[in-house]
Structure formats: structure tokens, C-alpha cells
Amino acid sequence: MGDVLFLALRRLRTPLIALILAYAVSVVGLVAIPGVDAAGNPHQLGFFHAFYVVSYTATTIGFGEIPFAFTDAQRAWVTFSIYLSVTCWAFTLGSVIALAQDQAFRAAFARSRFRNRAERLEEPFFLLLGYGQSNAALAHALDELGFRTVVVETRPERARHIEIEGFQQPPLVLVGDARWPDVLHDAGVCSPHCKAVVVQVGDDEVAQAIAIGVSVLQPGRYTLARVHSEEACTNLDPFPHITVIDPFETFATNLSLALASPAVLWAEEWLTGVPGGACPHALNVPQGHWVVLGYGRFGHSVGHALERTGATWTAVDSDRHAAQDNHLHKDDNSERALVEAGIENAVGIVACTNRDAINLAIVSRARRLKPSLFVAIRQNHVADRALIEAARADMQFVKSDVMVHECLQLLVTPLLNRFLMRVRERGKDCAEQLIVSLLTKLDERVPSVWTFDCDLNHPGLRDALGPDTQPPLSLADLLINPLSPPEKLRAVPLMVLRGREEFVLPEATMQLQAGDQILMAGASGVEALQRRFLLDPSPLGYVRTGIEPARSWLFRWIAARRQASA
Numbered sequence: 001m002g003d004v005l006f007l008a009l010r011r012l013r014t015p016l017i018a019l020i021l022a023y024a025v026s027v028v029g030l031v032a033i034p035g036v037d038a039a040g041n042p043h044q045l046g047f048f049h050a051f052y053v054v055s056y057t058a059t060t061i062g063f064g065e066i067p068f069a070f071t072d073a074q075r076a077w078v079t080f081s082i083y084l085s086v087t088c089w090a091f092t093l094g095s096v097i098a099l100a101q102d103q104a105f106r107a108a109f110a111r112s113r114f115r116n117r118a119e120r121l122e123e124p125f126f127l128l129l130g131y132g133q134s135n136a137a138l139a140h141a142l143d144e145l146g147f148r149t150v151v152v153e154t155r156p157e158r159a160r161h162i163e164i165e166g167f168q169q170p171p172l173v174l175v176g177d178a179r180w181p182d183v184l185h186d187a188g189v190c191s192p193h194c195k196a197v198v199v200q201v202g203d204d205e206v207a208q209a210i211a212i213g214v215s216v217l218q219p220g221r222y223t224l225a226r227v228h229s230e231e232a233c234t235n236l237d238p239f240p241h242i243t244v245i246d247p248f249e250t251f252a253t254n255l256s257l258a259l260a261s262p263a264v265l266w267a268e269e270w271l272t273g274v275p276g277g278a279c280p281h282a283l284n285v286p287q288g289h290w291v292v293l294g295y296g297r298f299g300h301s302v303g304h305a306l307e308r309t310g311a312t313w314t315a316v317d318s319d320r321h322a323a324q325d326n327h328l329h330k331d332d333n334s335e336r337a338l339v340e341a342g343i344e345n346a347v348g349i350v351a352c353t354n355r356d357a358i359n360l361a362i363v364s365r366a367r368r369l370k371p372s373l374f375v376a377i378r379q380n381h382v383a384d385r386a387l388i389e390a391a392r393a394d395m396q397f398v399k400s401d402v403m404v405h406e407c408l409q410l411l412v413t414p415l416l417n418r419f420l421m422r423v424r425e426r427g428k429d430c431a432e433q434l435i436v437s438l439l440t441k442l443d444e445r446v447p448s449v450w451t452f453d454c455d456l457n458h459p460g461l462r463d464a465l466g467p468d469t470q471p472p473l474s475l476a477d478l479l480i481n482p483l484s485p486p487e488k489l490r491a492v493p494l495m496v497l498r499g500r501e502e503f504v505l506p507e508a509t510m511q512l513q514a515g516d517q518i519l520m521a522g523a524s525g526v527e528a529l530q531r532r533f534l535l536d537p538s539p540l541g542y543v544r545t546g547i548e549p550a551r552s553w554l555f556r557w558i559a560a561r562r563q564a565s566a
Contacts, residue, residue, distance in 0.1 A: 004108050007104065007105055030077055057081060111174065114173070125191075135151070139171055152178045153174075189217055208227060224242075271416065273446035274446060276446060286348060289311070289312045293362045318331065333358065343369050346370070347374060351393075352378050356380050359391070413519070415517060422504050454513065473511065475518070479508060483529065496512075
């Protein structure tokens, strides 16, 4: 607020001085001019009465002449004061209106208002730096999960668009450059309620500058940064709390998984989507020769991924200045060029250029030559969604979708990323076992994923996890509906983490110990039911014994006497 007040006083300095001088001259003149009382005796106005008369005269209210009727000299001075003060008030009000329309003042006022709201934010939130297509999709996904977000965006038009978007809890928005430390500080990067920072801007140099700035300003703050170049990844690697996400490399990894182990990819896509969304379809990606159309950064990542799976591939690019490569065929995207690249023997194509219309044209041309091709296409701009849909591709690269999956996986439930890495290591059999569990126990929707902590500090688990408790607490106990046993909760235990030991897809009979962390996936509302076990011993005792435990001291005393007598 200090900046706003300082700026307002500086811009209004001249009109305020003029207004003060007008009042001062008017008051002094009215005091100096002699008047008369009701009896005709000389009477001099005091400063208080003079200021009172000038105040309602200057604002054209006009209460009258007090305490006695004015003389002609006083009325002449009041007439002069009226024109002087009205002129100064008009000058002042015009300056105030001009100040209200001044961009610098509006920005300072908006920032001061944002800073006050951010300081009063007393719930966990995620700080999103940049509000492009990817961070916009992530903000909506986090909003659906019940998390607050704070957004910093350099473009005012993007920031204003947030106000008309359908959020349950609208994000706090600051227009500013996140490379400046004071902007990051005002956005709440040092707040204890900030859970993580997500940097998604259009330029890799800007992204790494922001991520490093966050790490310097708040060294322990977990940060996700989207970059594309190897140089940016190398620059951010020394910072332990910065996780780098390359969407091109992520899609290429997904393509290699679809070739080598489609069940693993299906399980990952299923668990990392927005809860409540439709279950993704399993991909049947053929093995064989591929044609990569467009050999930029994205094309390089796709080519290397195909090579890791043992597939053969040829890249076609119209850039004559591109670096020479054994797989690269420098030519246009004509049918002749596709034939020379081996389209007749190919099982699939990947349209990788940075123009959506060209990608659609390439797909249409390739299908005329070979209709049975497996098609993967890249979407560059959200406005071109209709073009990408028209391609009817088997696999689409939409940067925002890739980033939402990756960010939710790393931010909301960090244990999920660890579990998915173990599934990826174990391969097809483990993924198929997981898919069968999800299909049989849950709907074909994206489930909610949460972590259940077996912490002795929770009142509901203190007795159940005790060393003398018989029988010991098991996973099956936590999968019973506490409101209507023996009905089962629609949930699947994915992994139990016990110290450094991991139990992937554990059996329901597994006995639990204090300190265990359980990764669960379940239908909407199941997490809230399961958390009843943490708050009070009664629900857990009820599902384990079928008897409602005594809660008041009187009934606990009666139960203890009965047990002692028995």
C-alpha cells in the first residue's frame, strides 16, 4: 500500500497544493475582512467559523451566512472564494480521474491488492508461473482436486481472461515478470503454505532463470520447470529441488512404452489423469518401419525413442540447412518424398512439424498412399484443436495434456510417481495385474489417488497399531466402509512403503506397522470415508469387531468393569 500512496501523492502534488492554497487564501481573507453582528456592532470571524463557511461554500453546498449576515465586502470575498475553490476542485478531480486511468497506478494498485490477498491466504496453494495452454489446463485440474492456485503472468490479456473462466476457487492473479525477486516474493514463494512452484513459459532461458531464482530465494521450495533443450536441463541439474520436465521427451518415452509394453502406458495414463475423467483407451502400436515427418527437437526425441525399441525409421524435413543425419531425408512433404522415405513399407507415421495445418496435410497425404498407417500427430496451438481432431489420429501429442499428467503425478501424490516407476521396471505382468484390479473394483473412470499414513499421532490409529493389539491391523480393515460394514470401499491399494522397502500391489491380508505409507486409488468420496479411521478409534474398532466401541467415560468404565469381571 505504501507504493500506491507514494505514487498517488506524487501525481496529485500540484492539484493538492493548489486546493490547499485556495482554502488558505479564502479562510485568511474571510477572517481579515470585518463584519457586523445583529446589533450593527463590528464583529470579526474566527478561523473556525471562516473555515466552516469556506468548506461548505467551496463544495457548493451553501448552508448560509453564519453566525451573522455578511457585509457586502464579505459577500464579495465569498464570491471570489467560490470561483477559486470550484476551479481548484475541478482541477483536482480531473487529476484524480486521470490518475485512476494511469497504467502505472493501476498496476501498482492491483499489485498491492494482490499482495494483501496473498498474505491472507492460509491454505495450501500451488504457484503457477506463466499462464499458457499448459498451466491453464493444470490450474483447472488442480481446482477440480480442491487445491488453490496463484498465477503470475506477464501478459495482461491472459491474466484478465482468468476472471471469466469457470473455477470453483478462482486463482489469485499477478501481472508481472517472474524473473524479478520482488514479484516472486509478492506471489508467495516464501510462504509456508506454498506447496510447490510450476514454471511453464515459452522460452527455455526465461524458464531456467525463473527456476534458479526460486531456488535462490527459497532454497527448499520444490519446483517443476518445463524446458526443451539439453542445455537448459544441464543448467538446472545441479539444483536438487528443481525437477525438469521435457514434454517432447515425455511423449517419446510414452511412444516407446506403447511399442514395448502398452499395458504399462495404459496404466500410467489411467492413474495420472484428472480424477473423474474417462478411462484412456489402450493403444495397439505396431512394430516395424516408421516415417517421422519434421525433424526438429520433437522429431529428434521421437526418432531416438523409436531407435531404443529396435524400430527402423526415416525422417523427412524440408529444412535444407538441417544437420546431416543418416536417418534424415531432406525433401518436401510431397507424395514423392513420402514414397522415397519408405511409406509403402511403413507401419506408422509421426507428424512432428511446428505447424498444425501442415501436420494435417501430411497425414491426409500419407493415408492416400497407405490407409492402414498408425498415425501420431503433434498439436502446436490450442486454437488449432479442430484441425488435429480432423486428422482422426491414433495418438496425439498435446503439450498441455502431457504436462497435466506429469505435474499431477509429481505434485499431488509424489508416491504415485515412485509406484509408476516400479510398474515400469516390472513390465507387462505387473501392469496387467494392476489393470485387472482397477477394472474389477472401480468404474472405467480415472480414480482419485491419495496417501494414507499409518502415523501413531492420529488418534484413530494409536491403539490399532500398538504392539499388543490382536489381531494386528491389516489392509483389509482399511478397505471396509466405516459407515456400513461389511460393505467394501471401492479402493485399490497400490503400494505400501515401509522405510525403504516397497510392496507393490500388496494383498489385502498384509499386516500394517506404524510408519507405513499406503498409496490408494479409489472412487470419488472414498478418501473422505477412509480418513475417518484417522480421527477417532470408533470407526476402526467398529469395522474390526462389529461392535460400536464405548465413547463416553461412563460407558468406557462400564465396559472395563465387564471385561474385568469376565
